[in-house]
Amino acid sequence: MRDQELNFEGIERLPLGVFTEKAYLDYSMYVILDRALPHIGDGLKPVQRRIVYAMSDLGLSATSKPKKAARTVGDVIGKFHPHGDAACYEAMVHMAQPFSFRYPIVDGHGNWGSQDDPKSFAAMRYTEAKMTRYAQVLLAELDQGTVDWQPNFDGTLREPTLLPAQLPNLLLNGASGIAVGMSTDIPPHNLNEVCAALIRLLDQPKTTLSQLTKHIKGPDFPTGGELTSPRADLLAIYKTGGGTLRLRARYYEQDGEVVVTELPYQASGAKVLEQIAAQMRAKKLPLLEDLRDESDHENPTRLVLLPRSGRVDLDALMNHLFATTDLERTVRVNMNVIGLDGRPAVFGLKALLEQWLIFRMETTKRRLSHRLERVTTRLHVLDGLLVAYLNIDAVIKIIRNEDEPKPVLMKRFKLSDEQAEAILELKLRHLARLEEMKIRGEQEALADEQADIKRTLGSKKKLTDLLKAELLELADKHGDERRTAIVERGPAQAIDEADLIASDPVTVVLSARGWARAAKGHDVDSEALSYRSGDEFLAAARGRSNQLAVFVDSTGRAYSLAAHTLPSARGQGEPLSGRLKPPDGATFGAVLIGAPEDRWVLASSAGYGFVVTLEQMYSRNKAGKVVLTVPKGARVVPAAPAGESGTRVAAVSGDGRLLIFPLGELPALARGKGNKIQGLPAKSDIAMIGIAVLAADDALQVFSGQRQMTIKPKDLDHYAAARGRRGSALPRGWRKVDRIAVA
Numbered sequence: 001m002r003d004q005e006l007n008f009e010g011i012e013r014l015p016l017g018v019f020t021e022k023a024y025l026d027y028s029m030y031v032i033l034d035r036a037l038p039h040i041g042d043g044l045k046p047v048q049r050r051i052v053y054a055m056s057d058l059g060l061s062a063t064s065k066p067k068k069a070a071r072t073v074g075d076v077i078g079k080f081h082p083h084g085d086a087a088c089y090e091a092m093v094h095m096a097q098p099f100s101f102r103y104p105i106v107d108g109h110g111n112w113g114s115q116d117d118p119k120s121f122a123a124m125r126y127t128e129a130k131m132t133r134y135a136q137v138l139l140a141e142l143d144q145g146t147v148d149w150q151p152n153f154d155g156t157l158r159e160p161t162l163l164p165a166q167l168p169n170l171l172l173n174g175a176s177g178i179a180v181g182m183s184t185d186i187p188p189h190n191l192n193e194v195c196a197a198l199i200r201l202l203d204q205p206k207t208t209l210s211q212l213t214k215h216i217k218g219p220d221f222p223t224g225g226e227l228t229s230p231r232a233d234l235l236a237i238y239k240t241g242g243g244t245l246r247l248r249a250r251y252y253e254q255d256g257e258v259v260v261t262e263l264p265y266q267a268s269g270a271k272v273l274e275q276i277a278a279q280m281r282a283k284k285l286p287l288l289e290d291l292r293d294e295s296d297h298e299n300p301t302r303l304v305l306l307p308r309s310g311r312v313d314l315d316a317l318m319n320h321l322f323a324t325t326d327l328e329r330t331v332r333v334n335m336n337v338i339g340l341d342g343r344p345a346v347f348g349l350k351a352l353l354e355q356w357l358i359f360r361m362e363t364t365k366r367r368l369s370h371r372l373e374r375v376t377t378r379l380h381v382l383d384g385l386l387v388a389y390l391n392i393d394a395v396i397k398i399i400r401n402e403d404e405p406k407p408v409l410m411k412r413f414k415l416s417d418e419q420a421e422a423i424l425e426l427k428l429r430h431l432a433r434l435e436e437m438k439i440r441g442e443q444e445a446l447a448d449e450q451a452d453i454k455r456t457l458g459s460k461k462k463l464t465d466l467l468k469a470e471l472l473e474l475a476d477k478h479g480d481e482r483r484t485a486i487v488e489r490g491p492a493q494a495i496d497e498a499d500l501i502a503s504d505p506v507t508v509v510l511s512a513r514g515w516a517r518a519a520k521g522h523d524v525d526s527e528a529l530s531y532r533s534g535d536e537f538l539a540a541a542r543g544r545s546n547q548l549a550v551f552v553d554s555t556g557r558a559y560s561l562a563a564h565t566l567p568s569a570r571g572q573g574e575p576l577s578g579r580l581k582p583p584d585g586a587t588f589g590a591v592l593i594g595a596p597e598d599r600w601v602l603a604s605s606a607g608y609g610f611v612v613t614l615e616q617m618y619s620r621n622k623a624g625k626v627v628l629t630v631p632k633g634a635r636v637v638p639a640a641p642a643g644e645s646g647t648r649v650a651a652v653s654g655d656g657r658l659l660i661f662p663l664g665e666l667p668a669l670a671r672g673k674g675n676k677i678q679g680l681p682a683k684s685d686i687a688m689i690g691i692a693v694l695a696a697d698d699a700l701q702v703f704s705g706q707r708q709m710t711i712k713p714k715d716l717d718h719y720a721a722a723r724g725r726r727g728s729a730l731p732r733g734w735r736k737v738d739r740i741a742v743a
Contacts, residue, residue, distance in 0.1 A: 028180035030228035036179035038658040039338045042163040045140060045169030045177060047091045049163055050080040052105060055131050056139050066109050066128035073124050080152050080159050088122045096129060097556040100695065101173045102188035107132045115223065115300060116270040126689045134478050138163040145370025148362045159438035164363045167474055168356040170337060187219035190478040195471045197286040201353055202464050209239055209350050210416045221484045224262035225249055226488040241335040249327040251318060258318065269301055283564055285380055286502045287312045305687060322492030358714055364467060372453045375446050382443050384419025389436045396421065398700040403683060440535040500548035501521045501564050508563060512538040514588040517573030518566040527720050543593030550617045552636050553582045556628035557574055558617040563593060564678055581622045589636035599642035601649060601666065605687035606634035610674030611642060611666050629673040637690055646693035650700055651678040654689045656735035658719040659727030662694060678725040690739040700741035704736055710743050
């Protein structure tokens with residue numbers, strides 16, 4: 001058979017680029033309008049609105065018994081919201097969590113998550129739910145002609161396009177969502193404050209933003225805490241509809257301990273404790289001894305911090321923790337919502353309140369008009385019933401004798417279709433003489449109500465007064481005290497790491513193979529420590545645990561490491577090459593530690609050196625910085641601290657010649673080769689092997705193998721000479737020297 005030719009007649013053809021652009025725009029608008037952004041009227045996203053309506057449809061009011069959450073979720077996704085059950089249930093959980101919603105809409109029974117882990121809720125087959133009393137704010141006027149209705153996704157049911165919210169739920173509970181190309185983050189507010197601002201706007205429509213903020217002082221988060229942003233920042237946020245808020249935990253002191261009772265919005269107590277514990281493990285928080293989590297059902301947040309001693313400044317400690325943990329965090333504000341015109345826009349506070357009042361005014365008018373229509377219809381029916389009671393015998397005769405009594409009644413008594421139908425539906429029990437009195441009483445009451453509604457609809461002032469009265473009633477019923485205190489504070493500052501570290505005496509020990517460690521105290525016999533096989537003591541320096549230790553390698557590069565991070569001297573240390581990046585083949589030859597302004601003498605075995613301050617040798621780079629120029633074939637000799645009282649330099653060569661000269665003859669440099677310290681024979685392998693800086697009354701120790709000799713201060717004058725000289729020979733038997741040190 002011949003293949004049939006494809007026929008594209010009647011099929012629309014579009015370039016791929018045009019089609020994909022249109023498809024993506026359609027999807028974007030769907031996400032923006034029907035998924036991610038709340039409406040200014042009821043403050044709900046579509047899924048939230050459908051959950052509330054479905055629960056209302058199931059009769060899950062605040063006074064009813066709760067039903068399984070799976071029942072509600074099933075109704076929502078089966079009737080109104082054809083999406084995943086997990087996403088729908090999570091939206092329902094969010095509305096039930098008292099730490100997520102300022103005024104929860106769903107009353108959950110069972111495990112609905114915790115502040116530490118909001119997503120730790122149980123599966124919907126285990127939990128039960130009904131609505132809270134506050135939910136009636138959204139639903140109370142639903143059946144009073146206040147909103148438009150639309151078909152559900154399959155056209156078999158109808159659902160409200162909006163809920164007739166009696167309060168601006170958008171501001172009260174806030175909202176967050178991510179759409180396509182835009183997002184929303186609206187913080188929650190206090191109901192009493194918002195109602196006061198609305199009443200102020202109703203009374204004085206020209207109220208300024210600054211005047212409104214006297215009522216709405218700032219957001220009010222369900223977890224309390226402190227709002228520390230300056231007032232100027234709050235005004236800017238409320239003016240533009242966007243910005244950043246700074247929140248802080250609240251704490252008090254009890255028996256020398258710090259007790260944290262309230263956390264910033266969406267902060268986790270478990271995460272805060274983990275952040276603090278990480279600092280303690282890294283030895284970056286010596287001010288704390290211990291921490292405990294004493295949170296329970298009665299105290300949802302109770303974190304206890306135990307300072308190391310009573311001398312710890314608790315305010316400084318907490319200021320540091322605010323800066324380094326989630327005890328202080330920022331919250332983004334972006335009041336992007338769908339307005340009354342159906343378009344997304346970013347609203348300032350005043351514009352948002354004004355738009356909601358327009359929505360509320362229109363809703364109230366529709367409610368009153370609907371009631372007026374019902375009252376008018378009922379009065380019309382009552383007029384017909386009264387005619388029937390006044391002519392009861394004739395009415396009964398017509399009904400008994402006529403095959404089609406309805407048109408006869410309508411013609412005989414000049415009744416409308418509705419009146420005749422109401423007469424025909426009367427029950428025999430209602431034919432009593434007393435019913436006439438009831439009808440006249442109902443007529444009178446309904447006539448008064450009809451007149452009152454007409455007067456209200458015809459007067460802007462009466463409408464405004466009605467809105468104000470309803471707002472005051474709702475505030476009295478659902479309002480509560482502010483939870484988030486507004487305390488203007490500056491940003492928290494972390495304590496400098498050096499200030500956090502305990503200042504204990506330490507001796508930093510460097511081995512010949514470049515292994516380093518820190519021993520507690522200054523009375524440490526560095527040579528007696530245990531060394532790895534084939535390794536031995538090379539140099540040691542005394543300082544404090546909160547100071548930087550500087551290591552100099554054979555190429556003259558200097559490297560810095562915090563002393564408290566070095567391994568304990570109980571072990572054999574660790575190789576510096578594991579933490580630093582010296583050049584290939586370089587070995588470490590000197591260690592220095594002390595205050596940044598301390599002076600040291602740095603020298604090479606070629607007999608050259610200079611005076612340098614310790615801070616000039618600091619380097620944040622793992623590759624270090626070049627400080628000492630080392631001549632070819634020479635090496636770095638262990639550096640010597642000059643101290644405050646150092647006046648003379650002692651230099652010794654490997655063949656036992658000692659030279660003493662004034663310290664002032666050496667230049668102070670930041671880097672370089674330096675000046676000649678000791679003259680050495682040309683073309684020989686004799687090198688300068690050690691230096692020391694002596695005070696006027698210091699003695700000098702000379703080490704040769706296992707032997708050591710002390711030269712008293714008065715005997716040192718024998719070795720004094722000008723800088724750069726060869727020096728005098730030590731006594732016979734001391735012509736081979738390993739090192740020298742201050743006694």
